Amino acid sequence: xxxxxxxxxxxxxxxxxxxxxxxxxxxxxxxxxxxxxxxxxxxxxxxxxxxxxxxxxxxxxxxxxxxxxxxxxxxxxxxxxxxxxxxxxxxxxxxxxxxxxxxxxxxxxxxxxxxxxxxxxxxxxxxxxxxxxxxxxxxxxxxxxxxxxxxxxxxxxxxxxxxxxxxxxxxxxxxxxxxxxxxxxxxxxxxxxxxxxxxxxxxxxxxxxxxxxxxxxxxxxxxxxxxxxxxxxxxxxxxxxxxxxxxxxxxxxxxxxxxxxxxxxxxxxxxxxxxxxxxxxxxxxxxxxxxxxxxxxxxxxxxxxxxxxxxxxxxxxxxxxxxxxxxxxxxxxxxxxxxxxxxxxxxxxxxxxxxxxxxxxxxxxxxxxxxxxxxxxxxxxxxxxxxxxxxxxxxxxxxxxxxxxxxxxxxxxxxxxxxxxxxxxxxxxxxxxxxxxxxxxxxxxxxxxxxxxxxx
Numbered sequence: 001x002x003x004x005x006x007x008x009x010x011x012x013x014x015x016x017x018x019x020x021x022x023x024x025x026x027x028x029x030x031x032x033x034x035x036x037x038x039x040x041x042x043x044x045x046x047x048x049x050x051x052x053x054x055x056x057x058x059x060x061x062x063x064x065x066x067x068x069x070x071x072x073x074x075x076x077x078x079x080x081x082x083x084x085x086x087x088x089x090x091x092x093x094x095x096x097x098x099x100x101x102x103x104x105x106x107x108x109x110x111x112x113x114x115x116x117x118x119x120x121x122x123x124x125x126x127x128x129x130x131x132x133x134x135x136x137x138x139x140x141x142x143x144x145x146x147x148x149x150x151x152x153x154x155x156x157x158x159x160x161x162x163x164x165x166x167x168x169x170x171x172x173x174x175x176x177x178x179x180x181x182x183x184x185x186x187x188x189x190x191x192x193x194x195x196x197x198x199x200x201x202x203x204x205x206x207x208x209x210x211x212x213x214x215x216x217x218x219x220x221x222x223x224x225x226x227x228x229x230x231x232x233x234x235x236x237x238x239x240x241x242x243x244x245x246x247x248x249x250x251x252x253x254x255x256x257x258x259x260x261x262x263x264x265x266x267x268x269x270x271x272x273x274x275x276x277x278x279x280x281x282x283x284x285x286x287x288x289x290x291x292x293x294x295x296x297x298x299x300x301x302x303x304x305x306x307x308x309x310x311x312x313x314x315x316x317x318x319x320x321x322x323x324x325x326x327x328x329x330x331x332x333x334x335x336x337x338x339x340x341x342x343x344x345x346x347x348x349x350x351x352x353x354x355x356x357x358x359x360x361x362x363x364x365x366x367x368x369x370x371x372x373x374x375x376x377x378x379x380x381x382x383x384x385x386x387x388x389x390x391x392x393x394x395x396x397x398x399x400x401x402x403x404x405x406x407x408x409x410x411x412x413x414x415x416x417x418x419x420x421x422x423x424x425x426x427x428x429x430x431x432x433x434x435x436x437x438x439x440x441x442x443x444x445x446x447x448x449x450x451x452x453x454x455x456x
Contacts, residue, residue, distance in 0.1 A: 024444050037216065038156040042165060044214035046151030046172035047207045048112050052145040053173040054200065055119060055138035056084050057180035058267050060287060064280070065193040070128050074397050074406065078390030081134045081266050084139035085386035089379050095143045096375030097236060099151050100368065105215040108148045113212060115141030116204030139382070148377055151371040154362050155218050159440060160306060163359040167302025169256045170355055174348075176296065177264060177291030181284040240372045241304050245364040248434050249357040250380035255428035256319060256354035258349055259326055259421050261385045263289040267392055271418070272340075275411040283338055289341045293348025302359075305440070311360045312437040318353025319432050323425035325350055330418055363438040416425035 059066070059081045067077055086341035098107055118137035125131050149169050157165040187196045240246055263271065264287055272283035305314050325347045329340070357377060365373040396409050 009184045017083065027285060037219070040214040041156055042149065042169060043172075043218050044211045045108070045145070045152050046169040048108055048145040048211060049142075049149050049169060050176045051112070051175045051207050052115060053141035054176035054180055055115070056081075056142065057136070057177045057265055057291070058184055058197070058200070059266050060264065061180060061284060062197075063266060063270055064407070065188065069126075069193070070131065071405060072128075072323050073404070074393035074409065076128075076393075078130055078266070078393035080128070080135060082386040083136040084142070084388045085276040085382040085384075085389070087136035087139035088143045089382035089386060091140050091143045092147070092375040092379040092382065092408055093237065093372070095147050096240075096372040099371035100149055100236070103217050103387050104148050104152055105211075105217050108144055108215060109208065109211055110432075111141050111144040112204065112208050115168055116201055116208060119201035120198060123201055124192050130154065143382075147371050147374055147422045150358060150362075150374050152217075154367065154370045159359075159442060160361070160363065163302035163356060163440070164299060165302075166358050167259060167298035167300075167352070167355050168346060169353075170298040171295045174291045174294040177260075177294065177368075181269075181288035181291065182281065185281060185284045193284040202434045236369065236372055240365060240369055240376060243364060243373070245414060246361055246376040247380070248372055248414055249364075250377035251378045252319075252428055252431040252435065253357045253377050254313065254380045255424040255431070256322060256351050256383035258384065258424045259322065259351055260290060260294070261388055262392055262418070262421060263287060263329075263344070264348070265385075266389050267414075268418075270409070271414050274409055275414040276340075278337065286337065286340050289344040290348035290351075293350075294352050295348075297349035297352030298355050300349075302355055305356050305359070308439045310437065311363075311440065312358055312432070312435045315353050315356050315360075316429065316432040317434055318350045318356075319425060319429045321350040322347065322353065323422060323429065326425060329352055329419070330415075338444050346385055357435075359440070360438055363440065363442040364436065365442075366420050367442065369434050388420060395420075419448075 039080060066072060066080065067074075070076075070080075072080065095107075115138055116140075117135040122134035122138075125134065144146070151167060153165045153169060154162065184196060184200075187199070191199075224283055262268070268287040268290070269280060269283045272278045272286055273280055276283075278286065301314060302316065305311055308314075325343055329335070329343050331345065358374065361373050361377055362370050396413040397406065398416070399413065400406055
């Protein structure tokens with residue numbers, strides 16, 4: 001790569017704004033306590049993840065409006081939503097490679113800017129193709145947000161705090177899931193869905209400015225492991241794809257996350273209103289409990305895994321508990337609103353067992369390949385989501401003519417499609433039994449690994 005192009009990636013603050021870069025240095029300069037610097041860096045990455053996750057989570061509140069505004073069928077709505085996951089999955093390997101080779105800060109700032117612009121386009125377009133493209137760009141943003149924040153966490157946090165730190169980053173993302181339910185539904189009712197999405201887009205500008213001031217590529221005086229630029233792209237990809245634990249953890253995460261994809265991100269509100277008879281506001285209250293459960297479950301289960309120095313057994317246990325919770329929700333037709341809120345909270349909490357797969361993968365790979373390795377789990381997760389959301393809609397529409405525009409489905413249509421969830425969780429239990437126990441250690445770390453003195 002030419003030096004002048006490479007310089008853009010390595011020195012993004014100079015490329016974007018010298019004045020703001022100098023201000024950023026005062027925030028994260030040498031005088032800042034390392035623990036505070038780690039908090040600012042991880043928080044900036046987490047807010048990027050929050051914003052990107054929010055663009056996906058709002059579809060649960062927007063689903064009915066989108067069906068009407070764009071004259072969609074259920075499968076078409078699934079395709080529109082699935083564009084986010086498909087784009088995310090496609091760019092994940094390149095994202096991981098770029099993050100391992102170039103400035104994470106520069107890449108994250110550029111992509112966050114594109115993500116914000118695409119959200120504003122989505123708010124005003126009347127074209128389905130433009131809306132799909134804009135939502136796909138948000139999916140690309142999620143790839144950089146997730147892998148970037150996790151990569152920086154692995155650089156700034158010690159292994160004894162890594163699962164907790166990653167859990168807290170995901171918790172902040174889950175706050176987006178909560179805000180995207182009832183609060184965003186109420187905003188839509190007050191100003192309309194297009195103005196609500198516009199407000200959402202403008203909030204991205206504030207997050208971008210904070211990222212510029214707070215992000216940093218590595219701790220001061222840290223000596224990172226040998227750069228992946230000494231490896232060819234082919235060798236780098238081969239090294240992570242040949243590790244079976246990456247694929248096992250990736251598939252486990254995907255299957256454990258499907259209840260969130262189906263009930264929390266797209267079909268939950270429609271399922272509760274059309275199959276269970278709740279109002280839209282009550283339904284969004286219920287689905288928001290999934291994300292509240294994840295907000296608590298991510299740090300608690302991460303802390304618990306760190307505390308007992310085990311990864312495998314918590315993954316097995318949470319898979320069993322998630323399956324039990326899903327079965328209770330789906331096959332008890334007499335559940336009250338309060339019971340469903342409690343069960344959706346439990347579902348979000350137990351599904352966070354998938355969070356433990358991220359430090360597991362970080363510990364099963366050389367530290368200099370963390371971004372590339374984590375891209376494997378993210379690829380499987382997003383491909384699973386991109387396939388499952390339209391598949392769910394296709395199964396629901398099975399009993400209707402392909403060209404018929406349906407906005408109200410029968411309870412039996414949902415019951416036929418939702419069988420996907422227990423099947424997926426049974427498979428997750430089987431995969432968790434094949435996870436290698438790392439005992440919270442990375443045995444692949446060499447003397448080139450950064451000293452723990454540079455980590456918090």
